[in-house]
Amino acid sequence: MTDDQRFGLSRHVSLPGPLRLDGGVLLSPVDIAYETYGDPASPAILICHALTGDQHVASEHPVTGKPGWWERMVGPGKPIDPARYFIVCANVLGSCMGSSGPATVNPMTACPYAMAFPVITIRDMVRAQAMLLDHLGIDRVTVVGGSMGGMQALSWAATSPERVTKAVIIASTARHTAQNIAFHEVGRQAIMADPKWAGGDYYGKGEPPAAGLAVARMAAHITYLSEAGLTEKFGRRLQAREAKSFGFDADFQVESYLRHQGLSFTDRFDANSYLYITRAMDYFDLAEEHGGLLANAFKGTATRFALVSFDTDWLYPTAESRIIVHALNAAGAAVSFVELTSPFGHDAFLLDSPELNRVVDGFLRAA
Amino acid sequence: MTDDQRFGLSRHVSLPGPLRLDGGVLLSPVDIAYETYGDPASPAILICHALTGDQHVASEHPVTGKPGWWERMVGPGKPIDPARYFIVCANVLGSCMGSSGPATVNPMTACPYAMAFPVITIRDMVRAQAMLLDHLGIDRVTVVGGSMGGMQALSWAATSPERVTKAVIIASTARHTAQNIAFHEVGRQAIMADPKWAGGDYYGKGEPPAAGLAVARMAAHITYLSEAGLTEKFGRRLQAREAKSFGFDADFQVESYLRHQGLSFTDRFDANSYLYITRAMDYFDLAEEHGGLLANAFKGTATRFALVSFDTDWLYPTAESRIIVHALNAAGAAVSFVELTSPFGHDAFLLDSPELNRVVDGFLRAA
Numbered sequence: 001m002t003d004d005q006r007f008g009l010s011r012h013v014s015l016p017g018p019l020r021l022d023g024g025v026l027l028s029p030v031d032i033a034y035e036t037y038g039d040p041a042s043p044a045i046l047i048c049h050a051l052t053g054d055q056h057v058a059s060e061h062p063v064t065g066k067p068g069w070w071e072r073m074v075g076p077g078k079p080i081d082p083a084r085y086f087i088v089c090a091n092v093l094g095s096c097m098g099s100s101g102p103a104t105v106n107p108m109t110a111c112p113y114a115m116a117f118p119v120i121t122i123r124d125m126v127r128a129q130a131m132l133l134d135h136l137g138i139d140r141v142t143v144v145g146g147s148m149g150g151m152q153a154l155s156w157a158a159t160s161p162e163r164v165t166k167a168v169i170i171a172s173t174a175r176h177t178a179q180n181i182a183f184h185e186v187g188r189q190a191i192m193a194d195p196k197w198a199g200g201d202y203y204g205k206g207e208p209p210a211a212g213l214a215v216a217r218m219a220a221h222i223t224y225l226s227e228a229g230l231t232e233k234f235g236r237r238l239q240a241r242e243a244k245s246f247g248f249d250a251d252f253q254v255e256s257y258l259r260h261q262g263l264s265f266t267d268r269f270d271a272n273s274y275l276y277i278t279r280a281m282d283y284f285d286l287a288e289e290h291g292g293l294l295a296n297a298f299k300g301t302a303t304r305f306a307l308v309s310f311d312t313d314w315l316y317p318t319a320e321s322r323i324i325v326h327a328l329n330a331a332g333a334a335v336s337f338v339e340l341t342s343p344f345g346h347d348a349f350l351l352d353s354p355e356l357n358r359v360v361d362g363f364l365r366a367a
Numbered sequence: 368m369t370d371d372q373r374f375g376l377s378r379h380v381s382l383p384g385p386l387r388l389d390g391g392v393l394l395s396p397v398d399i400a401y402e403t404y405g406d407p408a409s410p411a412i413l414i415c416h417a418l419t420g421d422q423h424v425a426s427e428h429p430v431t432g433k434p435g436w437w438e439r440m441v442g443p444g445k446p447i448d449p450a451r452y453f454i455v456c457a458n459v460l461g462s463c464m465g466s467s468g469p470a471t472v473n474p475m476t477a478c479p480y481a482m483a484f485p486v487i488t489i490r491d492m493v494r495a496q497a498m499l500l501d502h503l504g505i506d507r508v509t510v511v512g513g514s515m516g517g518m519q520a521l522s523w524a525a526t527s528p529e530r531v532t533k534a535v536i537i538a539s540t541a542r543h544t545a546q547n548i549a550f551h552e553v554g555r556q557a558i559m560a561d562p563k564w565a566g567g568d569y570y571g572k573g574e575p576p577a578a579g580l581a582v583a584r585m586a587a588h589i590t591y592l593s594e595a596g597l598t599e600k601f602g603r604r605l606q607a608r609e610a611k612s613f614g615f616d617a618d619f620q621v622e623s624y625l626r627h628q629g630l631s632f633t634d635r636f637d638a639n640s641y642l643y644i645t646r647a648m649d650y651f652d653l654a655e656e657h658g659g660l661l662a663n664a665f666k667g668t669a670t671r672f673a674l675v676s677f678d679t680d681w682l683y684p685t686a687e688s689r690i691i692v693h694a695l696n697a698a699g700a701a702v703s704f705v706e707l708t709s710p711f712g713h714d715a716f717l718l719d720s721p722e723l724n725r726v727v728d729g730f731l732r733a734a
Contacts, residue, residue: 182585186582314594
């Protein structure tokens with residue numbers, strides 16, 4: 001194994017397409033930024049990232065310098081080990097780390113698409129990934145994802161059952177609820193309310209709408225954490241000050257933490273991409289795509305499924321995973337499901353969780 | 368009973384004070400806008416309003432033209448009946464409906480205070496209400512409130528136990544949790560990120576920061592509703608359109624509803640008041656004011672307490688009411704507590720709830 005195989009190889013491909021999107025638009029070319037780890041001759045695992053994730057699953061982020069977002073799961077000695085698998089992780093369509101998205105130059109106008117980029121769906125993201133796997137010569141694949149990554153794994157299994165050996169769906173859902181949509185709408189309105197958003201036409205023209213994007217991130221971030229987790233981590237503890245300031249600075253640690261989450265996010269993420277990807281998530285309703293019955297999405301499937309939820313996840317609570325498990329049962333699919341205990345809410349899938357690692361490892365190793 | 372007594376009498380008083388605030392500032396004068404219903408000779412009930420409420424508890428709102436915010440509870444034939452009680456409801460300190468707040472003219476500068484208004488606490492609101500009751504010649508009083516109104520009722524009972532005959536605390540809490548603070552901080556950051564906020568100095572100078580305030584309201588509004596209630600009311604139903612627009616207009620009914628909630632709020636509420644009142648709520652921690660032990664707040668009290676929570680309220684869940692009940696038990700206080708069932712989350716206390724009305728009516732009538 002070369003160092004590139006061990007530590008990740010960052011690549012970019014511009015595929016001619018065209019890709020027919022759910023909204024009816026033909027996208028061409030389709031740029032995909034991705035990373036691979038391991039030997040292309042090994043069994044392939046496609047890792048699908050979440051809303052604000054990217055292809056740097058187990059390599060340093062080029063902007064923040066931070067470790068890959070899932071190094072706890074992916075890497076030498078980890079459940080998804082480049083010594084055993086050929087690991088692919090691609091930046092989703094609509095995102096901002098090199099795959100086609102609103103910041104991409106529109107070949108028809110030679111300007112960035114901005115809001116002229118077509119609205120995409122989770123299934124469109126999956127179609128783009130399928131084009132990438134075709135390009136890489138990968139036929140059969142195991143798909144693994146948490147949160148929005150789990151939506152993609154579900155969509156993969158529903159769209160190309162013949163290609164998907166196994167699917168691991170962690171802390172995810174088969175459809176966005178009204179409350180999920182509501183939180184995303186707050187974020188979108190926060191971005192669009194920022195005058196610097198300028199109808200999305202801010203590329204190369206001025207500062208991006210960082211203030212609006214930071215507020216969007218703050219609101220979303222609360223949904224990633226549990227009330228108990230927030231209480232354990234921050235409670236009502238004050239900042240370094242010993243007493244309340246009787247002002248509007250961040251008095252409480254939780255305020256300071258949230259502000260930091262909001263501001264640091266704007267260094268690495270594009271506001272328009274946030275609009276497009278949240279929209280794709282809100283549109284996601286796998287049952288609706290299959291005549292209103294989720295089981296229809298998996299009829300006759302030979303894919304083996306593993307689902308994991310976390311008991312304090314109130315964004316995609318265990319009940320949402322159960323809905324998927326019941327549908328898979330109804331479709332006669334092979335499925336294992338476990339609810340794990342964690343104080344950390346939805347974010348738990350990204351954090352240190354030996355139990356999650358054991359579940360994923362065992363499922364991937366099983367024949 | 369005159370019509371004024373039956374239908375509410377809007378009044379305003381400017382008390383010289385000074386009022387010494389928790390932050391150490393002396394406020395003078397103290398303006399209080401309030402309404403009264405019923406005969407001043409009847410037993411007095413003080414109604415404390417929530418974050419965005421006002422004194423128009425059972426009379427038409429002067430800006431929106433809508434009925435009073437608690438006409439289901441207050442009025443002829445209702446549990447809080449002007450035929451039996453002298454009902455007082457005052458706009459809280461820091462608000463924007465006539466009581467002293469950031470929009471009030473600072474007598475020292477002849478300009479609106481804006482962010483020079485002192486940061487206030489729930490206890491400061493209660494102190495101003497006590498000044499009003501002194502002015503009205505009311506000694507003993509029953510205090511009733513939901514949400515932030517319940518915080519005031521608790522603070523009243525802790526601050527002036529000798530004056531408070533009974534206290535009714537509905538859908539409330541004795542302290543703001545990290546999650547509560549986090550949601551408020553998102554709202555404040557949304558307001559402050561709006562360039563029209565201009566450091567709070569927008570009165571008479573330009574448009575107010577309506578976009579930021581609308582986003583703050585949208586985020587908060589989600590916390591007032593339950594996930595189940597949102598699903599029941601909206602689910603994933605689309606607007607009048609028959610299919611998704613593949614754009615960023617409000618496709619889903621819940622988006623349209625939230626946008627309306629945000630926008631309509633800005634017609635009747637001042638952004639700076641939102642900052643000040645959310646800050647007061649975040650600072651609220653009744654145990655902290657009493658050596659860290661909530662029971663100390665009620666030691667030796669003769670006040671009779673009634674607490675009500677709603678099973679789907681995730682802003683101030685039943686567990687928060689139980690903490691109060693346990694403290695009252697520990698203090699040997701007379702307390703009744705009931706958790707009511709409702710699909711409507713925190714908002715349930717403002718909606719039609721015959722059970723809530725029965726509980727309040729029974730408690731007020733009991734000797």
